[in-house]
Amino acid sequence: MRRLFATAALALSLAAGVPALAADWTVDPARSSLGFAVDQGGQAVEATFRTWTATIRFDPANLAEARIEATIETGGIVTANPQFVEMIPGADWLAAATFPTATFTSGAVTALGGNAYRMDGTLTLRGQAQPVVVDFTLDITDASARAVGTAKVKRTAFGVGASFPPSTVGDDVTIKLDLTASR
Helix, strand or coil: CHHHHHHHHHHHHHHHCCCCCCCEEEECHHHCEEEEEEEECCEEEEEEECCEEEEEECCCCCHHHCEEEEEEECCCEECCCHHHHHHCCCCCCCCCCCCCEEEEEEEEEEEEECCEEEEEEEEEECCEEEEEEEEEEEEEECCEEEEEEEEEEEHHHHCCCCCCCCCCEEEEEEEEEEEEEEC
């Protein structure tokens, strides 16, 4: 009996030293969107990407194990302006024929209080990798989660629209995400 108790105590002490595994989440594409907004001639142009995938491992109680990887198909844009549907994937902008995907890989995640978080990561677009900071809120209810966030990038840092001066098309681009996922 003493040996059984000692073995159980050892097992519990070892388990206590092992960090909890972060939860894996599956994105619901029908209830999620990933897009961007940019100023063009004083007007906000907004678009979403038609096709993208994300692998998400996230547990608010174990941020050290958080990991998000996303792949975005740059050739499929949805926007209200038909001119931009053809122009944005073109050679001057996202260059979808040469760079058919963009990727995001997360780094450190920091809790900001309440349901707010900040995630450092790397966005690779047109073959250019740049650091990016994503600020988001996360609401988890049972096995469902919703994250809403933004990140700001400079389009010229990625070579996007290089022949268009910032006075014509703003250099600041806001990436917008609204993700619903389940585990």
